[in-house]
Each structure stands twice: as structure tokens, then as C-alpha cells.
Amino acid sequence: MANEAFERRAAEARRQWSLERSGDPPLVLVGTATCGRSAGALATLAAIREEAARRSIDLRIVEVGCLGHCYAEPLVVVYARGAEPVCYSRVTPGIGTAIVRRHVAGGEPVVEHLLGALGPSELFPSLADLPRYGGETRKLLARAGLIEPTRLVDALANGTWSGLARALDLGPERVIEEVRRAGLRGLGGAGFPTWRKWSAARAAPADVRYVVCNADEGDPGAFMDRTLLESDPHRVLEGMAIAAFAVGAVEGFVYVRAEYPLAARRVREAIEIATREGILGERLLGVGPPFRIQVDEGAGAFVCGESSALLYSLEGKRGMPRVRPPRSVERGLWGRPTVLNNVKTFAAAATVLAEGADAWASVGTGTSRGTAIFALAGKVVGTGLVEVPLGTTLRQIVFQIGGGVPRGRRFKAALIGGPSGGCLPEATLDLPVDFDSLAAAGGMLGSGGLIVLDEDDCMVEVARYFLEFTQRESCGKCTFCRIGTRHMLDLLRRITEGNGSLEDLDRLETLAEEVRDGSLCNLGATAPNPVRTTLRWFRDEYVAHVTEKRCPAKVCRALIRFRIDPDRCAKGCEICVRSCPVQCIDNDPHTRKKIIDPERCVRCGACQAACPPEYDAVARLSPRDTPAPGESRREGGTP
């Protein structure tokens, strides 16, 4: 049986794994996923290596993926003798050196840079006690950042590939039944029941079937698929193998976005290792049917996240969606039945088989079972990835786990699901976030991108930004999407430039419906969502733009001007002058206070960001001809 041989292998891996984590020799994990790298993790890694070599310490240093705590990167975990394993945050090369010197060599953790202890601890706060960590329910991200991503020992010791072993024993039909019982729905955002897709592909008459993993994470603000592939690729491959076994496919493809070179590299490496070790390839786990996986890189097209477009792109063609039915499960890649699921869905399927359907179904709400991952970014303290049960409220995610809006600013809205989603205002904060409640509120779970906006963000401008994105990404096949989004964008530009009228708002609403109804695929059908939801919840902001030529959040450049308050300006300070990219700040010849020349000013806001908070002398005014308090008409009258 597959299980017995596999269990021996897994037990051996678990033994080796716990030995490695005994602290003898010490073990140091450095998070080097893309986000860690951009925060300087590679320099930290080099510093730790150098210091260990200099002191000739027998030390094992391992590059791991991402814990999801982007705000605290670079992260370093240390297992050393005599102390419990701990996690350090914001580790610069200097701190890295200190960790080797004081903790690894000296046995004393560097407490001032500690994030927390990995497990329960007497001495330090535990990670689980932090709201940002303890508030989460980690199923898909459970191993991310704690294991060496591509190494098989780390995978086996943590239960990966055990779901496949169980699947091989159950047989295809009971695998699909297990996925059905778990209530697993497509975590790419659409929420289509996974078991239905699989059983349709299994039932479709064909000699060849394919399994394709959609890793074309196109939402410019979502990065959980990338993190999973960079941190725990074996789990995703396991899910693909389970799907292949269930539907009878022998070949699989991972379609990775071209902008994710590290993810593509780590998946390729994991495939190579799993094949070499007899897990994938000729016989799954040495006993099952054959299954091979290859990696294809996308070439940068948002529309290729759509199923039929993605499959055309895999064939080397232009990624333009086609009319459905037939669905991909009947006629997909090269006309063959194809199971196409998102990265998270495959990882979840592996979790379901490994831990049982009940474990997955026991969390979540209503018909949305299990967990979902959100990429928290924007005006929020704890940026990064957050995995919570479906049905968790937005308030819990943003305030309790995410730590709320920084610098005491006021929460305005959350953008969920990127360019296909919508905005959710303060009034919806207690809405449970699941497939069905979001759809009812006019939003969409979509990619799981969750961008928090505060009072300094303009909702009209945000709608314009998303429309600009979808308009550029429209493949051009459907007229309503190709031309309709262009018209909508023109209207939004006109409004943000102060040239709009109230009739334009009605035109936007009509166009939004027409584009939605006249588009073949979800790119066009959901493109109006940001406009529809901002119009619904923030119509007053649109009205202020068109009737008063005023941008309430003071963002739209055509409607604002910058002014330095002479009463607050400290005359000797030149910080704003040096920060200005166009040299438009002059000295008043009499008082030496600073004055902005509105003719030359490009309204970039650099001076406002640069002005020291104790002066806070730069103000934004909107509409442009508003006189500031105490300002003469003459000085302010430069629209």
C-alpha cells in the first residue's frame, strides 16, 4: 500500500526535522521571499554568514519563504541551545551580526529586536499572543516561512504529500467525495465548487486530460499566490497531483506570472526534487499512475487570469477569452478536458486530503467553508498576508489583526478584490467576508487583495486608477469592454480634472451596466465594480468634484494647490526647498519664510511630506481658489 511505505518515509523526515530544530548545531532561518529581499534580507543573510564564519561557529543557515508579516521584514528565526526558538523582526545586517554574537554564540537572545517566541514561552511574549499572528487561522500558510521551501524533508515532516498518499488509497471517486464534503470552493475568487469541476472533468469523454495551476496573480496588490509558491511549493504540487489522480490526468502545468521569477524558480526546483525522489513522474509516490508537471511563464496580461485566455496563452497564442460553454472541463487545453484551479485551491485540496474533510469544513460560515488569505496593504499598520476563516468580519481583519490605520487617521474604505472588486465603506465593516455576503454588498472576494484607504484618499481618483488599469488590460475582443471602459475612463478623468458635470455621473452608471452586461469574460463584467461601488457609497465626493470643483480628500491635482502657512514656517529651515523636484519654493525677501510659486508647482506633495511634523506648515487647499485663513485674495487667487 502507498500508505505504509510513505509513512516510514515521513516518520524518518520528522525525526530528522526535529533533530535539526534541537538547537544543536544552532539553526538560523532567514526569510528571503521577494518581500523580504526588497527589505534587505539578502544583505542580512550575508552578514549572518560572515559573522558565523568569522567566529567559526558551526551554524546551519537556511533561506525560507515568507511568514506573511511584510511590515516586520526582514525576519529571522533562531533555534539555539538553551533557549526556546524565537523570531526577530526588522533585522538589518548590524542586528543580524548581533544575533550571531549574542544569541547564537552567547546564548542570550537579543531581546530588543525580538518579535516573539515561536511556541509558548515563559520568558518572552509568544507569537500566538500577538493579535497580528494569534488572530489568524493558518491552514494554507501554516508552514510558510518556517520550512526550507523546496527541500523534501521539510515538506514530508510537516505533512505535505501525506494527502496524496491518502488519496491514492481512497481512489478517485472518494477523493472527489472528500473534496465535496469539505465544501471547498475555488479560492481564486469565483467560489465555484471544486468537486464539481473535478467530477465534470473526470466524466468528460477523452483520452487525455490536463491539470493546470493558475498562478497568474494579476491583481496589482495581491501577492498570496506568489508567497505560497515561494514558501511552500510542495503543497501546491501535491494538490495538483491529487486533482490529476482524481480526474485521470497525466500532465500538469503551472502558469506563473512573468513578474514572479523567484516563484517560478522555486516551483521548478520543487518539481525536480519531487520527481527525482519518486513522488511525481512515472508513478505517483512509486505506486500510483504517472503525473508530470511543467512550469510555463506568462508574459504579462491581466486577462490571462481568465480560464480560457490562460489556456490559449499556454498554447502560445494571444490570451483572448472565448465563448463558454464548452467549459474548460469539457474542452480546455488543446481541446482536452482541463481542470484549472488557483494556487490556493490546490493547496487547500491537499490540506483537505491530508487533514480530512471535517477539519476544513469545521471553520468558515454558511456555504463558505475553510479559510481565505488576504493581502493587506495600503493605510494599515500590519501589512502582509492574513489567513482567516471565511466569514471573519472586515473589522476584525483590518483593526484587530491588521492593527488599524496608522498615524491616527480615519478609516475610509477597503478595496477588496483589486480592479474586479469594489470598495467597502465604514458602514460595511461588520460584514462577514465570504463569497456570498460580499457579492450581496456589490463587492467580490476575488483575488483577496485588501487595500485600506484613509481620509486622505480620494474615491473618485481610486475609481479612475482601476479603470485605467482595466481599460489598458482589456484584450479588445468585446466592444463594450474595449470602448465602454475607455468612455468610462474619459468621464472619470474629466471629473478628476474638474471638468465633469452631474450628467456625467448618470452616464457612468449607464455605461457601468452596459459594460457589465456586454462583456464575454469577467474582466469586462467586473471592470465597472470600482465605479459602481464608489458611486454607491461615496456619491457626495463625485458631486463635490463636479459642482464645487473640490476634491474633499485633496488628492486630485487639478483641484488642489499647496500653500506654506507663514505662521508655522520656521524660516531658517530649508527642508522643503531641497525636497522640491522643480525648485518652485522661494524665500520671501523680507521674512525669509518659504513661498510656493503655484505656476511652477507640479503638486507632487514632496514638500508636505518633507516638512518636519513640529512645523507642519504645508497645507493642501481645494478648490484651488480657496483663500487660506488669514490669506489675502491676491495671494491665493491663482486657479
Next chain:
Amino acid sequence: MKAPTPEEVTALVRDAVDSCEGRHAIAWLQCIQARLGYIPQEAIEAIAGRLGVPAATVYGVATFYHQFRFTPPGKHHVRVCTGTACHIRGGQSILDEWRRRLGIREGEVTADRRYSLESVACVGCCALAPVCVVGETVHGRMTPNTVGDLLTRYALEDEREERGGE
């Protein structure tokens, strides 16, 4: 930087097309761009010839995807992130500043071929927004003013390199 002569380009393209034989047009184009930094006109015709399809078909594929460039990039290829997180933290001002300083728009190269500019949809470093990438290096928490600092830094590096080369 000196531009290669047309003969040199032809030789480079022939070499790249020969060694890149891909499963399909996209893979082939990606390989060529990885080697040459862009897709020359000759490469499109050569690939079409090998695949037995009209050049327009290959051209249609190449222009559909944002990844492909049809002009050689500058020595320092600047990519400014325009993802959502960067956008709400002032990414547009960063892009404007690059345009102003370099005097070019996205997709163009400066006359001295030192810099090329491109905007990209999210490099996935949302926590460090706004972000730009020069070559392979990610620069986070940008302000319009740090664009000037970066230019000074790369100009110094280039100068040192050119002096060292003499």
C-alpha cells in the same frame, strides 16, 4: 553606450533564434528577450519562418503581452511600480519625476542609452510602497526627491566604471 551596428544585430538575432527554439511563440520570444533585452524585428520574422506562420501572427502574440519590448533597454532599466498600494502612496509622483528628470516617457530610452523607463503593475513589495526597480534592485519608500539621489548615484557608478575601464 554605443549602439550595435545593424550587422551585429543581425548576427545576434540569428544566434538567439537558433539557440532558443521553444515549444511555441511565447516561449521563443521570452528566450530571445532574456538574451537580447528586447525583440528585434528580424527575430519576429525568423520565428514566424520556423513556425510556418505569417509574421503578423507572431507579431500579434508579441504585442499582446506587456512583457515584450521592441527597443533595446538602456543601461539602467527603470521600472516604476504602479500597483494599487504604490498608487495610493504617491507612485504617480515618482513616475512623473522619472519622466521629468530623464525627459522620456514609459517605453522610451534616453538619447545616451543610459536609462530606459517603464511602468509595471505591482512587483509585490506593497509594504514598501512606493517602489521602483532599477536593473534588479528594488528601491522602496521612494519620494520624488530620492529619484534625483538615485540618478546621482548611478551617474557616479557609471563614471567610476568608465574611468576604471580606461
